[in-house]
Amino acid sequence: MQVSSTLDEANPTTANSSRTWSRAFQDIAQAARQRNLWGYLGWQDIKQGYRRSVIGPLWITISTGVMTLALGILFGGLFGNPLHEFLPYVAVGLICWTFISNCINEGAQVFIANEGLIKHLPAPVTTHVFRLVWRQTLFFAHNLLIYVIIFAIFPQPVDLSLLLVVPALALLVVNAGWASLLVGIISTRFRDIPPITGNIVQLLFYLTPIVWSYETLINSESAVVRERAVLAQLNPFMHFIEMVRRPMLGLETNLTNWLVVGAITVVGWAVALLMLRNYRARVSYWV
Known part of the structure; x- marks a missing residue:
């Protein structure tokens, strides 16, 4: 970041000059170029969290695997x-949900938790969002081991639709970026947002087809149950999970899931960029 830009943002009287689209896109571009920084910091976050542990980050996989087994057998x-x-x-749904929920919950704290770095390190604010998403992507990669193990025990039909997992995961990561950025900016200004976000995410876990099957509802003989399946489609998280889960389980691709996710991606990034444009320079004051 240029020194003149930093000085302008440090002065409240010239803060309005930073409210330009060029500054917002420049912030993201500079953060992307600093991948060595946020890549290293994200990896260090994981190492520090499991310091002196014998198996280290594999505890992430073990805990998620135990939860998958318990929920799968119970429900x-x-x-x-x-x-x-x-x-x-359940395994694929829980792996995807863990990634989504962690990005949202930790996104609410992404700037608050990095107060020291924001005030003393002249880096774009989106660097901290990149760091968060990268860390959660590494967690996601660890948890995929559960899918491999379960797939080996209970083989699922596989065809060329499995290749759709790559763009599906890419869309998941892209959406994690705007969600973390948006909720992070709002939460930094209004400190009541993080606990509210946590409660909402916990509630949505039960409203999303993770431990219950959407296919069972839609194919039910009861008209009332089928109506509930239609209501389930109003849950955007269902479309994200189904977009990833269906190709991983060899199920027929549902175009609706992709269309909904595509629309959310466009709208979500538009809102997040607007927030970044207007309030990027104020984050350092709010923390």
């Missing part, structure tokens, strides 16, 4: 779903 038995079908279903 599979309650709903009468075959374990060899339901356990992979």
